[in-house]
Amino acid sequence: MIEETINKLIETYDPKLLDDVRIRTLSKEIYKIAETDKDKIVHRKVLMELIRNHKNGGSEKPVTDFIGGPCTLSCHMSEKYNKMIYIFGEYHEAITNCDVFQEGSDIAEIMMLVEDFIYILIDKTDVFIDILLEVPAIERKQTKYKDSYTGIKNSRSMTNLFNKLQKCIQYDTRHDNACRLSRVHYFDIRSINEDRYSDVFDLIFETYCIYFSYNITVYTNYNNYNNYKKEIVSEPKLIQKEKIKYYKRQKSITEKTREDLRNLFLTEKHKVFIDLLDHLIDEPGKIEEFFLFQMYSNIYVDHELTKIPEQDLVEKIKTFFNENTKKIIRTNETIWIENIKVILDFLTEKSTKYDDYDFVNSVIAVFVPCFEFVCTIPDIYTISRMFKEFNIKKLAYKDEVNEDQPKRAHNIIVYSGNKHSIMYRKFLEFIGFEEISSTNMHFSGQTCIDVREFPLPFFSMGAIDTYQLEKADKAYEEFTKKEVAEYIISRDNIIEHLEDEYRQIISLDGYGRDEEVIRRMNELVPKYRAYLFSEEERIKESSIKEEYKVGLFLELAKQKQKFLDLKTMLSNKQGLTHTRSVSLI
DSSP states (O other): OHHHHHHHHHHHOOGGGGGOGGGHHHHHHHHHHHHHSTTSSSOOHHHHHHHHHHHTTTTTSOOOSEEESOSEEEEEEETTTTEEEEEEEEOOOSOOOGGGGSTTSOOGGGEEEHHHHHHHHHHHOSSOEEEEEEEEOOOTTOSSOSSSOOSOTTOHHHHHHHHHHHHHHSTTTTTSGGGTTEEEEEEEOTTOOOSTTHHHHHHHHHHHHHHHHHIIIIIIIHHHHHHHHHHGGGSOHHHHHHHHHHHHHHHHHHHHHHHHHHHHHHSGGGHHHHHHHHHHHHOTTHHHHHHHHHHHHOHHHHHHHTTOSOHHHHHHHHHHHHHHHHHHHHHHHHHHHHHHHHHHHHHHTOOSSOOHHHHHHHHHHHHHHHHHHHHHHHHHHHHHHHHOOOOTTSOSSTTOOTTOSOSSOOEEEEEEEHHHHHHHHHHHHHTTOEEEEEESOSOOSOSEEEOTTSOOSTTOHHHHHHHHHHHHHHHHHHHHHHHHHHHHHHHHHHHHHHHHHHHHHHHHTTSSOHHHHHHHHHHHHHHHHHHHHHHHHHHHHSOOOHHHHHHHHHHHHHHHHHHHHHHHHHHHHHHHHHHHHHHHO
């Protein structure tokens, strides 16, 4: 037990193991070493600090009522994979709207921004944490980012998280003291590939990024202009003149926007895309093959999958993402084929029957669904990184003691757009993880989550204990329901037999067969009495929940009333028979 515990502690860097009451003496010794040794004998500074933090109850880990930034949060656990995973989802926004939870009141005192919450957590944690962020990848063989933040700039939270944790991602700065108790990972690798079609993914991404503005500009303004031309005759001349100028300007912007989109598709680097579309439309069955090849040939994805020792887990990951890709294709293949023809004819000027408006519609029809697939590339990378085996011989930071970190991620936080977060939750469910807690899961566009009922602090035994109690209670509930159902079946069989006898006796009454009626009643009464007594004891001694027992006792009370009616009837019959006998004498 001692050796097993120490090995597990070194494997996971999770001092919650020391809470096991069976190793109380060992735990005291380990706490003593962590407090007094100061790393002179045990050359695992990180582990010793985590143990010291845990001995203090993790009291400095952040606790709050609201977390500003994300829109969803869930916690997942698996004993099989030895992991506890928190998944934040956000709607990429520049604002935080925690005030929606408390109208007219000051929420600042009980709210933390997510970037502060995570930053404090990794500094005060009592377990080693792996954090996966939807921020851009560092190009291979580079030690830091070349430029300033190039990720999702309209996300206030993601930008601030990157600014706070960039030093923990970059190889040449992750020795910073703030990074000592965690590993921080990027996972947005969708724009990096060495395949000849890598420019296609740039095109898909660029098209999607401008999709919303095109949608507004092309449709709203264009339609407004055309509609206004019909209504303008009823306006005064001066107002007409000003509105015509405004809508003409909007129409000009619309036309310029469409021209920019057309030019985007005709740049040198995207000519390969024309060839690709031509190829796919001739061989529709190749679409699935093409997309799967793009996913698995991505150098980042390929590298991470090879680092997972369990081949059966690799196959589960591939099965999940293969099916997801097939679903995207099945949903969109017909639409793609129809609209690719329009795009090709328009760009190559093979036909004059399509105008700019048709072109824009077709681009949106083809590329918006394509972006859904592009999102799966960082998703499979992220999942693979959660389950990979790290090379801990590589020093994580300056002056680090060799191998002073866990080989695999056991306590994980993911912060990503909610579309990615949904995918991670689905995958964890697919391989058997249990969701132990969640909040705000009915996404409503908020940029704040209510964690008043969510177990805090993160990675605490409280979260696990609460879940285990709820799970045990649910299991007991199911057991009770099953036991009650079995009891009712057994009881109803006995009652049916007794009541059948009772009905037969009643059917004889009034036909001059009083002696037979009394005889059979005398036989039935003790059977009924024995049944009632045994049932009362059976209910009392059963493990059925008290709230269910109340209902069963009420049912038993009805049976007791029938028994009393039977006894009264018997007494009356016996009295009447006795009276008749006397009168005959």
